[in-house]
Amino acid sequence: MNAPMPVGCEKSASPPAASPGPTLPDDIQQAIARAKQDWESTADTLPHIVCLLDERRQAVRVNRVIEAWHLGRVNDVTGRDMHDLLHPGGCEQDCILGSLLGDAWIRMQSGASVEFETLDSRLDRVVSIALRPITGDAGGRRAAGHARAVMVVTDVTPLRVARAALEALNESLEARVHARTQELENAIRDLHNEIARRESAEDALRLSRNELELLSQQLIQAQERERRRIAQELHDSVGQSLSAIKYSLERAVELHRQGRHADTQPLLTRTVERVRDTLKEIRSIAMDLRPSVLDDLGVASALEWLCREFAETYTQIAVCSRISASDADIPQRLVTTIFRCAQELLNNVAKHAKAEQVTVALVRDANLVALIVSDDGVGLPSVDSSGSFGLGHGIRNLRERTQMTGGRLTLSGDQGCGTHARLDWLLTSNEHDP
Ligand SMILES: Nc1ncnc2c1ncn2[C@@H]1O[C@H](COP(=O)(O)OP(=O)(O)O)[C@@H](O)[C@H]1O
Ligand SMILES: [Mg+2]
Ligand SMILES: [Zn+2]
Numbered sequence: 377m378n379a380p381m382p383v384g385c386e387k388s389a390s391p392p393a394a395s396p397g398p399t400l401p402d403d404i405q406q407a408i409a410r411a412k413q414d415w416e417s418t419a420d421t422l423p424h425i426v427c428l429l430d431e432r433r434q435a436v437r438v439n440r441v442i443e444a445w446h447l448g449r450v451n452d453v454t455g456r457d458m459h460d461l462l463h464p465g466g467c468e469q470d471c472i473l474g475s476l477l478g479d480a481w482i483r484m485q486s487g488a489s490v491e492f493e494t495l496d497s498r499l500d501r502v503v504s505i506a507l508r509p510i511t512g513d514a515g516g517r518r519a520a521g522h523a524r525a526v527m528v529v530t531d532v533t534p535l536r537v538a539r540a541a542l543e544a545l546n547e548s549l550e551a552r553v554h555a556r557t558q559e560l561e562n563a564i565r566d567l568h569n570e571i572a573r574r575e576s577a578e579d580a581l582r583l584s585r586n587e588l589e590l591l592s593q594q595l596i597q598a599q600e601r602e603r604r605r606i607a608q609e610l611h612d613s614v615g616q617s618l619s620a621i622k623y624s625l626e627r628a629v630e631l632h633r634q635g636r637h638a639d640t641q642p643l644l645t646r647t648v649e650r651v652r653d654t655l656k657e658i659r660s661i662a663m664d665l666r667p668s669v670l671d672d673l674g675v676a677s678a679l680e681w682l683c684r685e686f687a688e689t690y691t692q693i694a695v696c697s698r699i700s701a702s703d704a705d706i707p708q709r710l711v712t713t714i715f716r717c718a719q720e721l722l723n724n725v726a727k728h729a730k731a732e733q734v735t736v737a738l739v740r741d742a743n744l745v746a747l748i749v750s751d752d753g754v755g756l757p758s759v760d761s762s763g764s765f766g767l768g769h770g771i772r773n774l775r776e777r778t779q780m781t782g783g784r785l786t787l788s789g790d791q792g793c794g795t796h797a798r799l800d801w802l803l804t805s806n807e808h809d810p
Pocket of ligand 1 (some may be wrong): 447724725727728752753754755756757769770771772795
């Protein structure tokens with residue numbers, strides 16, 4: 377459509393735009409009229425407003441779509457400004473469509489086609505408007521009142537609605553994909569956390585299993601050591617003493633048979649002395665073993681017994697026993713541990729402390745059991761670089777036994793100030809006093 381041809385437009389009442397002139401033969405005029413009719417019917421079937429404009433932006437021809445859009449009758453719109461054509465009856469100064477059309481018209485003057493889209497409230501549609509210049513005839517001539525431009529107005533509302541719906545759909549799809557991705561990422565992160573948690577739990581389990589194995593191994597070793605020690609002690613002390621006593625008694629029998637009564641007397645006296653010593657030794661060994669009173673009565677009674685035995689064995693050390701707890705006060709799970717710990721601590725006092733006095737206390741309050749053994753001896757040797765002192769297994773076993781039963785060992789005592797050992801066990805809720 378680049379010529380002022382009958383672009384399917386109703387001919388206006390004003391003079392025709394391109395009249396073939398009266399000199400043409402009839403048949404050619406008829407052909408032109410037919411062609412015009414064809415174009416008109418073609419233009420009228422288009423869904424767009426098609427409008428030819430002259431150099432003053434005024435409508436030269438418009439197709440019938442203008443009527444379908446209720447913008448006036450095809451025969452009445454000729455001569456109207458292109459803005460007035462779309463907004464009949466005048467407009468305010470700041471009409472957007474008006475200024476868009478003005479801009480487009482100016483841009484089109486340079487020979488370019490201009491197209492824009494706008495939502496127009498008066499038309500109540502989204503319209504796409506295309507302005508295309510119409511160049512002159514072959515000689516570039518342009519007569520006044522001739523069409524200079526074509527304006528095509530298309531209703532793109534359904535397109536816009538569809539596009540908006542598509543965009544909304546796209547957005548919601550993207551949002552859903554985003555949400556799903558987020559969910560997936562969260563799930564993966566949770567999974568990773570769970571794996572890490574399980575791995576660390578497994579590690580901890582492995583570690584504690586190893587520790588348990590080590591502990592039970594040490595316990596078995598300690599038991600074995602203890603048995604060897606008892607066997608050795610029985611052999612070395614009691615066995616030898618009994619051999620000596622047997623020899624002395626045989627000698628006394630022989631002296632008696634020979635009638636040497638004066639020699640028999642001191643020998644028997646020495647032998648009685650020896651028997652007394654041996655009894656002491658046996659007592660001391662027995663003290664290291666588990667007394668039946670522990671099973672028959674309980675740990676409080678067993679500690680009383682242990683203190684008595686200790687006092688009789690080590691007469692130079694005064695024993696002060698402060699057993700305020702009763703047998704029933706101490707949970708069964710702690711009985712052996714408390715007894716063994718008291719044994720070891722008293723043994724240490726006898727072996728290392730050079731003490732004059734030792735105090736043994738067993739106390740129980742609402743949710744706690746404590747064993748305390750303190751002496752007034754030489755005190756503990758200074759702590760070495762490894763944070764421990766001495767080489768004995770005694771203290772280490774004591775600590776392990778205490779920890780395995782959920783207790784805690786506190787050892788204190790500077791050199792020359794005696795030694796204070798305290799073992800505490802917090803009781804579980806079902807062991808609490810009612
Ligand atoms: N009551 C105490 N008084 C002074 N020193 C002690 C006392 N108890 C322990 N010790 C010191 O702590 C060391 C470690 O004790 P322990 O582990 O029982 O081993 P052991 O009794 O076999 O030597 C002892 O060798 C001793 O030097
Ligand atoms: Mg010891
Ligand atoms: Zn307007």
